[in-house]
Amino acid sequence: MPDATLLPAVVSALGGVIGALSALGGVTLTNRAAARKEEREARRRREEQREQQRDEACANLLGGARKLRLQIEVAAHRPWEDMNQRLAAIETQAALLGDLAARVAVLSPGPAATAARRLADATYEQASRAAQATKLTYDVEGQFLKGEMVGPLAFEELDASWEAFNRATSDREPSDQKALDPPPRS
Secondary structure, eight states: OOOTTHHHHHHHHHHHHHHHHHHHHHHHHHHHHHHHHHHHHHHHHHHHHHHHHHHHHHHHHHHHHHHHHHHHHHHTSSOBTTHHHHHHHHHHHHHHHHHHHHHHHHHSTTHHHHHHHHHHHHHHHHHHHHHHTEEEEEOTTSOEEEEEEOSOOOOHHHHHHHHHHHHHHOOSOGGGGGGGSOOOOO
16 A cells, blocks of 8 residues: 555656646747747748838839930930030830849839839830931031930830839729829920
8 A cells, every 4th residue: 555645655756747738838839829920920021021012113113214304305405515425315214114124124014014024115115216217417526416305205115114014003982093193294
């Protein structure tokens, strides 16, 4: 027959072991829940950062296309003594827009990427037409004197591509888009 003093000691020891195991299990569950919560937060932050990058890339492409249009319109106003520099700036801007369109395509595959590539193509074409429409004047020694855009500068294709890209990337209601709409055509 077992000793009567031994039984309470065993029960007491088993109670302590069971209590320690349950506390350990509670800590493990708490740690697992905290790890899942941290993982969800990190995923949410990554998604927000990617969305911010996508929005920034889209805004840069839209703004860059407007800047190109303005550069061409200003260059077409009159003859300029620095027309060669103006044409170089227009070409540089068009090349930058190609890079921005590629960034948009990486961040937003699908319709937005297609619209971004079309907008970049339209900017390349607009810059090319501006260069073709420019008459440069040189002196007898071949020194550049001035330049003037003499051909028509139709912006319909560029404006349509801009609007299509804006629609493809905007998740706002149409009434909220007024700030992004291009200026009225003159």
